[in-house]
Amino acid sequence: xxxxxxxxxxxxxxxxxxxxxxxxxxxxxxxxxxxxxxxxxxxxxxxxxxxxxxxxxxxxxxxxxxxxxxxxxxxxxxxxxxxxxxxxxxxxxxxxxxxxxxxxxxxxxxxxxxxxxxxxxxxxxxxxxxxxxxxxxxxxxxxxxxxxxxxxxxxxxxxxxxxxxxxxxxxxxxxxxxxxxxxxxxxxxxxxxxxxxxxxxxxxxxxxxxxxxxxxxxxxxxxxxxxxxxxxxxxxxxxxxxxxxxxxxxxxxxxxxxxxxxxxx
Amino acid sequence: xxxxxxxxxxxxxxxxxxxxxxxxxxxxxxxxxxxxxxxxxxxxxxxxxxxxxxxxxxxxxxxxxxxxxxxxxxxxxxxxxxxxxxxxxxxxxxxxxxxxxxxxxxxxxxxxxxxxxxxxxxxxxxxxxxxxxxxxxxxxxxxxxxxxxxxxxxxxxxxxxxxxxxxxxxxxxxxxxxxxxxxxxxxxxxxxxxxxxxxxxxxxxxxxxxxxxxxxxxxxxxxxxxxxxxxxx
Amino acid sequence: xxxxxxxxxxxxxxxxxxxxxxxxxxxxxxxxxxxxxxxxxxxxxxxxxxxxxxxxxxxxxxxxxxxxxxxxxxxxxxxxxxxxxxxxxxxxxxxxxxxxxxxxxxxxxxxxxxxxxxxxxxx
Numbered sequence: 001x002x003x004x005x006x007x008x009x010x011x012x013x014x015x016x017x018x019x020x021x022x023x024x025x026x027x028x029x030x031x032x033x034x035x036x037x038x039x040x041x042x043x044x045x046x047x048x049x050x051x052x053x054x055x056x057x058x059x060x061x062x063x064x065x066x067x068x069x070x071x072x073x074x075x076x077x078x079x080x081x082x083x084x085x086x087x088x089x090x091x092x093x094x095x096x097x098x099x100x101x102x103x104x105x106x107x108x109x110x111x112x113x114x115x116x117x118x119x120x121x122x123x124x125x126x127x128x129x130x131x132x133x134x135x136x137x138x139x140x141x142x143x144x145x146x147x148x149x150x151x152x153x154x155x156x157x158x159x160x161x162x163x164x165x166x167x168x169x170x171x172x173x174x175x176x177x178x179x180x181x182x183x184x185x186x187x188x189x190x191x192x193x194x195x196x197x198x199x200x201x202x203x204x205x206x207x208x209x210x211x212x213x214x215x216x217x218x219x220x221x222x223x224x225x226x227x228x229x230x231x232x233x234x235x236x237x238x239x240x241x242x243x244x245x246x247x248x249x250x251x252x253x254x255x256x257x258x259x260x261x262x263x264x265x
Numbered sequence: 266x267x268x269x270x271x272x273x274x275x276x277x278x279x280x281x282x283x284x285x286x287x288x289x290x291x292x293x294x295x296x297x298x299x300x301x302x303x304x305x306x307x308x309x310x311x312x313x314x315x316x317x318x319x320x321x322x323x324x325x326x327x328x329x330x331x332x333x334x335x336x337x338x339x340x341x342x343x344x345x346x347x348x349x350x351x352x353x354x355x356x357x358x359x360x361x362x363x364x365x366x367x368x369x370x371x372x373x374x375x376x377x378x379x380x381x382x383x384x385x386x387x388x389x390x391x392x393x394x395x396x397x398x399x400x401x402x403x404x405x406x407x408x409x410x411x412x413x414x415x416x417x418x419x420x421x422x423x424x425x426x427x428x429x430x431x432x433x434x435x436x437x438x439x440x441x442x443x444x445x446x447x448x449x450x451x452x453x454x455x456x457x458x459x460x461x462x463x464x465x466x467x468x469x470x471x472x473x474x475x476x477x478x479x480x481x482x483x484x485x486x487x488x489x490x491x492x493x494x495x496x497x498x
Numbered sequence: 499x500x501x502x503x504x505x506x507x508x509x510x511x512x513x514x515x516x517x518x519x520x521x522x523x524x525x526x527x528x529x530x531x532x533x534x535x536x537x538x539x540x541x542x543x544x545x546x547x548x549x550x551x552x553x554x555x556x557x558x559x560x561x562x563x564x565x566x567x568x569x570x571x572x573x574x575x576x577x578x579x580x581x582x583x584x585x586x587x588x589x590x591x592x593x594x595x596x597x598x599x600x601x602x603x604x605x606x607x608x609x610x611x612x613x614x615x616x617x618x619x620x621x
Binding site: 001004007008012015089090091092093095096097098099100185260261262263264265 | 280281314317318319320321336337339340342344346348349350351352354363366367368
C-alpha cells in the first residue's frame with residue numbers, strides 16, 4: 001500500500017515541481033551566457049541607452065526570484081500536501097482508502113524529503129551552471145578528498161544521514177503542528193501556527209538541555225573548533241539522536257491524531 | 266458472516282454544544298436498501314461520516330460487519346460523500362486506476378461501461394466537467410466496487426431528473442442480495458420505490474426505523490407523505 | 499403495457515396485480531420465461547426484494563413456477579390463466595361499478611353509458 005501511496009504522491013507533486021525545476025535551470029543557462037560588458041557595448045552602439053543591460057539585470061533578478069521561489073514553493077507544497085490532501089476535502093478520499101494513517105504520514109514524509117533534497121540539488125546545480133569556471137572541478141574534488149580523509153568513507157553516509165534525520169524531524173514537526181491545529185474546533189490554521197511555534201520552542205529548549213547536560217560532547221565540539229580539523233564523527237550523534245527522538249515523538253503524535261481524533265468537517 | 270452489516274449503539278457526535286447525532290442506536294441487516302431520511306441538518310451526513318471514521322464519535326460506537334471503523338471496515342464500505350473529493354487535475358481513467366490500485370473489490374470494466382453509457386470520456390479531466398457530470402463520475406466509481414456496504418450521501422441531490430432515473434438504475438443494477446445500500450436523501454418521492462427500509466432522522470435522533478411496505482400497509486400513505494407529516498413545520 | 503405504481507399502497511401487492519394483468523394480456527404468454535428478479539426490478543425501478551416478494555406470491559397462487567436451473571416461468575395451465583382473467587374482469591368491473599354508483603348513476607344508466615361507449619369504440 002505504501003508504494004501505491006508513494007506512486008500517487010509523486011504523481012501529484014512531480015507535475016508541480018518538474019516544470020519549475022526546468023524553468024530554473026533554463027534561467028540559469030540564460031544567466032550563464034549574459035555578458036554584461038558585451039551588452040553594454042551593444043547598447044552603446046545600437047540603442048544609445050541601456051536596453052539590453054536592463055534585460056540582463058531583469059534576467060538575473062528573475063533567477064534570484066526563482067531560487068527563492070523554489071524554496072518557498074517546496075515548503076508550501078509540503079504543507080499543502082499534508083493539510084489539503086489529508087485534512088481537506090481530499091481527505092474524504094484518502095481516509096476511506098484501506099490504508100493506515102501511519103502509511104499516509106510516511107508517504108507524505110518521504111515525498112517531502114525527496115522534494116526538499118531535489119530542490120536543494122537543483123538550486124545548487126543552477127548555481128553551478130552560472131558560476132562554473134575552469135578549475136572548479138578540481139576544487140570540488142579536493143574538497144571531497146579533504147572531507148574523506150577527515151571522516152573516512154563512513155562520513156559520506158553519516159553526515160547526509162544526520163541531515164536527513166534533521167530534515168525529517170523538521171517536516172514531522174510541521175505535520176504535528178497541523179494535526180494539533182486540526183483538533184481545535186475553530187481557527188485551525190492559527191492554532192497550527194501557534195503549535196508550530198510552541199513545538200519549535202520546546203524542541204530547541206529540550207535540545208539545549210540535552211546538550212548542556214552532556215558536557216563531554218560540548219567540550220568535544222568546542223575542542224573540535226579549536227583543534228581545527230581533528231573532528232570526530234561521534235559528534236554527529238548529538239545531532240542525530242535528538243532529531244530521531246523528536247521526530248519519533250512528532251510521528252506518534254500525528255499518527256494518534258489522525259487515527260483517533262480525526263474530524264473532517 | 267453475521268446478518269447485521271451495520272450496528273450502532275448510543276452513537277453521539279457533538280459539535281460544540283450541538284449534538285449533530287444524538288444517541289443513535291440502530292441495526293441494519295444485510296441485503297437491504299435503506300433510506301436515511303431527514304430534513305437538512307438532521308444528522309444524515311454526520312452519521313455517514315461517523316460510519317467512515319471521518320469523524321470521531323463523542324460517545325457510543327458503530328460497528329460495520331462487527332468491525333470498528335478502520336482498515337478492515339474500509340475494505341467493505343464504499344462511500345459516496347456529499348462533496349466532490351477527487352483530484353480535479355486527474356483524468357477519469359487515472360482515477361479509475363487509483364481506485365483499482367487501492368480497492369481489491371474495484372471492477373474497472375464496470376466503471377468503463379457505465380461511463381460509456383453516460384457518454385463520459387475517460388480521457389477527460391475532472392476539472393473540465395460540470396458539477397453534475399463530476400457527481401456522476403463519483404457515483405460510478407463508488408458503485409463499481411463490489412462492496413458489502415454502500416453508504417451514499419445524497420446520490421441524487423445535484424443532478425437533473427433524467428440523470429436521477431439513471432442513477433437509480435445504476436444503484437439497482439449493482440445491487441445484489443448480499444449487499445446493503447444506505448442512502449441519504451431529502452428527495453423521497455424519487456427514491457422511495459427502491460427502498461426497503463427507512464430511518465427517519467430528526468435533530469440527530471432516530472424518529473423511527475421501519476419497513477417501507479409496512480408503512481404503506483399500516484398507514485395507507487406513501488413514505489413521502491408520511492415524511493411531510495412527521496416533519497411538518 | 500407500462501408499469502404504474504402508487505407509492506401509497508404496498509408495492510408488492512400492486513406488482514402482483516400488474517404481473518397478473520400482463521400474463522392475462524399475453525405480454526408474458528403461458529410457458530414463457532420471465533425476466534430475472536433483478537431485470538424486472540430494474541425495469542420497474544423497485545427494490546429487488548419487493549419484486550422477489552411479489553413473484554413469490556405469484557408462485558404461491560400457481561401463476562408462476564420456478565425451474566431450479568433455468569429460472570422462472572409462466573404457468574402452462576391455460577385454465578388457470580383463464581380463471582385469473584375472469585377474476586380480474588370481476589374485480590375491475592366491481593371497482594368500476596362502485597365508482598359509478600358513488601357518482602349517483604343507477605344500473606340502467608351505467609349500462610346505457612357502457613353500451614354507447616362500446617359502440618363508439620367499435621367504429
